[in-house]
Amino acid sequence: MSGSAVRYNLQSINPRQILAAIRREKARRAEGSLPEYIKQVWPTIEPGTRYVPNWHIDCIGEYLEAVDRHEIRRLIINIPPRHMKSLEVTVCYPTWSWITNPWKRFIKVSYSDMLSRKHNILSRDIITSPWYQGNWGDRYVLKGDVNRQNQFANDHHGMMYSTSTGGALTGEGGDVIIVDDPQNPIMANSETEREASINFFKNTLQTRLNDPKTGAIIVVMQRLHEQDLTGYILAENLGYEHLCLPAIAEKHTVVTFPISGREVVREEGDLLNPGRFDRQSLDDLKRSMGSLQFAGQFQQTPAPAGGIIFKREWLGQFYRQAPTMNMLIQSWDQPFTKSEGSAKCAGIVMGRRGADIYVFDLVNEKMEFTESVAAMRSLSGKWPKARAKVVENKANGPAIVSLLRKEIPGLVEFNPKGSKEERALSITPYLEAGNLHLPDPVQHPWVHDFVEDLLRFPKGTYKDTVDAFVQGVLYLMDKPAVSAPPVGTMQTHQSYWGAIGAETGRR
Structure with missing residues (x-):
């Protein structure tokens, strides 16, 4: 093509048409x-x-x-x-x-x-x-x-x-x-x-x-x-x-x-x-x-990942084989009724060995009254050595205690003092000191949810698991780690202190 032909084609192009074509293309892309x-x-x-x-x-x-x-x-x-x-x-x-x-x-x-x-x-x-x-x-x-x-x-x-x-x-x-x-x-x-x-x-x-x-x-x-x-x-x-x-x-x-x-x-x-x-x-x-x-x-997690009252770094001690307990209990937080938005029934099996607290099992579901009764019977059968069954004296708790008192031994009504937050704060030194031990979450997947409930408390949707846990810790730590012997012979006292030493040595 000659140079004059090229000049002719360029001169024939209308800039307005070019701009209109560009505008149409941009509109097409925006529309799509x-x-x-x-x-x-x-x-x-x-x-x-x-x-x-x-x-x-x-x-x-x-x-x-x-x-x-x-x-x-x-x-x-x-x-x-x-x-x-x-x-x-x-x-x-x-x-x-x-x-x-x-x-x-x-x-x-x-x-x-x-x-x-x-x-x-x-x-x-x-x-x-x-x-x-x-x-x-x-x-x-x-x-x-x-x-x-x-x-x-x-x-x-x-x-x-x-x-x-x-x-x-x-x-x-x-x-x-x-x-x-x-x-x-x-x-x-x-x-x-x-x-x-x-x-x-x-x-x-x-x-x-x-x-x-x-x-x-x-x-x-x-x-x-x-x-x-x-x-x-x-x-x-x-x-x-x-x-x-x-x-x-x-x-x-x-x-x-x-x-x-x-x-x-x-x-x-x-x-x-x-x-x-x-x-x-x-x-x-x-x-x-x-x-x-x-x-x-900003993070779309209404409770900080590190926790509010209970901190994540306090919850990292897991066990595969727990030692023999000085005391084993159940702790229960009972709801009023099973309905949309209502609380759950929470039952937790816990034990104490010296200064250390071990968690073993957990029940946590929305339940009717009869289902709560059945859950307590079932957990008691599963853990017969959990002698005390601590039940908060609120909601359905007193009714369940009254119904099962002659059937299940060791039912203890617990009267909490202070708000839920105050009670939770009162047990934080035990967790911060590393005294809490949880089951291996690989073997017990419910541990993941339990930890998240602790981290979200008191902002979480359900507080029942944490209430039952805090109640259990307060009950356990209010009791002596090893029952003291009655006043008697020197041999009895020596056996007692020997047992304490043996316990300490094993730990």
Whole structure:
């Protein structure tokens, strides 16, 4: 081709056509990928702020795309604050979905009506922006007669409605319900606030899906307490996909994307988003917030991995063959009744040898009264040398003691003094000194759950195992390690002190 022909072809290219082709290609990529859409819309929602890409944005995006495809209908996302959870899930995702599904109706719920309205306004701002209108303005039109801060609609019957936890939803239904931080972090320890958010979710939100078979519910939140909304959903096994992204990986974890199958491997100590929260930033936050709040909001573990009252380093002494005990007991914490959210029946077999405490066996289930009675009979038959059966004098305890007193020997009613926390604190010196010994968890898998119950106490959902354990320790340590002989001959006393020496030597 001659040079004049080349010049002619170049001169014939229209720059406007090139720019239009580029714009169409970018729009096509944004329409097909929520993470790409977020990257392109960023200057519209955060002008003047640099967009910091990270794999967690892509991962959440794929989960939301799977929701849009009806491949996932129930989803929990636990992620630290300031990691774009609200912008991605509550603000951007619904506007992206409307590009191809303008008929969808979204209900957005947050703990604050003002916050929920803010998210809805941002969604509307995206839709009315020149960028969005220039790419997809021909897909639908916003209706002028339904265009408020907390509710707007389009001409395809699509709707976005925002409200607060406990707010009015009379007559409203949705195809996708997004619950974004249902409880104020400031009220993390308020049982009333937690119960209110859970009851609103159970009794109101779940009934607002237009079609329960195809509708989706997304819960995105930072963890605040073991009994927060996420804790309730997981405990009740409601069939939710669970994406949990702590700020700092506490163990080797593989995060698998739901559509592409992409895998991100997180080793212990890896940061979730180092471009925004580096190690120093997280350390500073942990110091200022305290380990308990940091564990919930940034690590998604409402109790610190190291423990609250009982520390993990105190719980690492395991045995395969226990020595002969000076005293062996059962300790029981009985519930009132078996029901949703009620306490469990906890029975623990424990022994003492000198200064050391050994745990041997554990029963821990929700039980009716008759089941609790059967459990005590069964454990007594299994451990006949556990002479004392210590039962807290509360709930079903006195009734069980009265029923079984003539059948099972050694039933002792225990009257605790002080609060559960005070009693737990009183036994910490024994654990800190290394006096607690647990069975090998390889042979006894229940030990893992027992340790986690101790670490989470008093923030855990169930406190029954810890109550029974603390009660048992208090009873054991209140008794002499070796029974002293009656006053008698010198030979008797020499035999007694000889036995003590022999015991010490064997230890």
